[in-house]
Each structure stands twice: as C-alpha cells, then as structure tokens.
Amino acid sequence: MKRSEINQAILRSGLFFINNGWAMPPKPKWDVTDFGLGEFSKFGLILINLAEEAEYCEKLMYAAKDQTTPAHTHKKKKEDIICRTGELTIRLWAKNPADGETDETFQMKVNGHFQTIQSGGTINLKAGERVTITPGIWHEFYPTSEECIIGEVSTANDDLNDNFFADKNIGRYAEIVEDETPIVKLLSDK
Numbered sequence: 001m002k003r004s005e006i007n008q009a010i011l012r013s014g015l016f017f018i019n020n021g022w023a024m025p026p027k028p029k030w031d032v033t034d035f036g037l038g039e040f041s042k043f044g045l046i047l048i049n050l051a052e053e054a055e056y057c058e059k060l061m062y063a064a065k066d067q068t069t070p071a072h073t074h075k076k077k078k079e080d081i082i083c084r085t086g087e088l089t090i091r092l093w094a095k096n097p098a099d100g101e102t103d104e105t106f107q108m109k110v111n112g113h114f115q116t117i118q119s120g121g122t123i124n125l126k127a128g129e130r131v132t133i134t135p136g137i138w139h140e141f142y143p144t145s146e147e148c149i150i151g152e153v154s155t156a157n158d159d160l161n162d163n164f165f166a167d168k169n170i171g172r173y174a175e176i177v178e179d180e181t182p183i184v185k186l187l188s189d190k
C-alpha cells in the first residue's frame, strides 16, 4: 500500500469523524491497513486506538462502502462492533469459512439480546446498533452506506497475536511503499 493512499485515507476519515461529531483525542493512534492484500478500496480499514488497557480496549474505525475487513476471528478478544454512523453489514460464521460451509446456528447478542444466527449469514446494523462477538466466532464486515463510522469496545486487544484470518495470505498490517512523506506516524510504523 502506498503512503500516499494512507495519507489520503487519514484526511478523508478524519474529516468524516469531525463532521459527524467525533472529536479526535490528542495524538490519535492511527492504524491504516489493506490487510496486506494491496486493494485498499476492496479490503481495508482505518482505525484509531482510543484506549488500550490490559483489561479493555476501545477503537474508532472508518470504512467506505463495500470496503471489507476480511473474515477473521480472535481467540481471546470479545468485542462489540458498533455502527456509529451509516450502515454496516457483518457476516458471521461458527467456524472458519475457509474450511467449507456449515448449516450450524449459534447464539449471539445483537443489541444486547441473544439471537439465533445462521452460520454464514449477515446482520445489517444501523447507526446505534451493535453485535457482541465472542472469541471463536468468525466475522467480516463492510459498510453498505457511502461511508461508515464503526466503534469497537472489547476486552484486551492484541493485533499482532490475536487476529486469525481465513485467508492465509492476509497480514494484519500493510506493507508500505514510501511514495510521499507520512502526515502521521502509524501504530505499525517503526
């Protein structure tokens, strides 16, 4: 991923956050990724880590229409994924989708109430709505609105060791081609 794409993504999402009433913390911890797939408009996510504590974590995230965070799971982290502005679709699986389809169902909280979810099915979240994803549940998500602000409130976050992607070619952080000067230092920058 080019540094120029990262710079542009920060400017675009930063403007959208501010225009929608989300003030930035001092020294925001930016994380922009194409998941190593090199197609940022198809697979990508912009994140700001707001709180990173041993017991909990909070993130503010942004994606544009159809920009997908690919199927993955966490072994330790339990997280609420929240649609803050716009509309978000989330697809959920009981097992790794790379191992084939299953007609299993499972119980998961949607807006705080348990629902029966069909493995491989989707849930559409409108602004204010959330799902509670427990460790081992596989998920991918993408906005169906032009732009979307996504919240994450979770137990401890460990992006390096607790993201397991269905596609083995995926890496959590982007490989960056330095074609211009960074406007911010990313969490993944050395």
Ligand SMILES: O=C[C@@H](O)[C@@H](O)[C@H](O)CO
Binding pocket: 059, 069, 072, 079, 081, 152, 159, 163, 172
């Ligand atoms: O589901 C998404 C989240 O867990 C993100 O915080 C994670 O960094 C995506 O790899």
